[in-house]
Every structure is written in C-alpha cells, then in structure tokens.
Amino acid sequence: MHDEGNFPHRVWQIIAAIPFGRVATYGDVAQLAGSPRAARQVGGVLRRLPKETTLPWFRVINRHGRISLQGDDLLRQRDALEAEGVEVSDDGQIDMRVYRWRG
DNA sequence: TGAATGACAAATT
C-alpha cells in the first residue's frame, strides 16, 4: 500500500534530519510536514514509536524549550540530549537560541 | 461511521 506520503512518514523523515546536538519543536516539525497546526499529532506519532527505534525522537521538545514527557521518560530524554552536548538546566530548560534547528 | 484521544500551542484569566 502506498503510505509513504502519509503524515507519520513525513514526520519520521523530518526528525531523522534533525542534526546531532540540535533540537526542534513539535510545531516546527508539524510545519515542515505541511500541517502547521498539527503539532499535537507529531507528539502522537512519536508516542507510538517502538521502544527500540533508531529515530532521534529525543531531539523534539516543546516551544518553551522544555521536555514534554513525564517521569522516567523525561529523565531518559534529558540524558540522551546531554549525551550529545545539549545543555539542560536544573529546571529542565533548554536554550532555544543556541540549539533550535528550523530545517 | 463517529466518538475519544493526546510527547502541542495560542488565547484567555
């Protein structure tokens, strides 16, 4: 079935293009995917990724420069980002002026 | 087929 142009596939492609050590917002990914108002759906796609995915899902954060996940998932995302040089302050804030990638 | 869901974002209090 020809499902290469559907929304999830476009989201995967865009996230795969986020450079090492950079981040993008859900809204940015949605816009690049051609649906500027579908930021929420981007989260929906990432939410269903298999746990063993190679996609750099952790490079996607919200527009406030903060991680949207909670609990253990939040800790894992923060560690993954810091592991590639993205600084996350004690209160979970990331400097978007430095790390944000807009395509 | 339609209601429910939600890793967001903008508007409103």
Added chain:
DNA sequence: TAATTTGCCATTC
C-alpha cells in the same frame, strides 16, 4: 507572570 481554557487535527478504538 503563571495557571487555565480553548482550538487544533491525525490517529485510534
């Protein structure tokens, strides 16, 4: 300035 509400829309059930 921070908390709450409203709008949003692809996917799931």
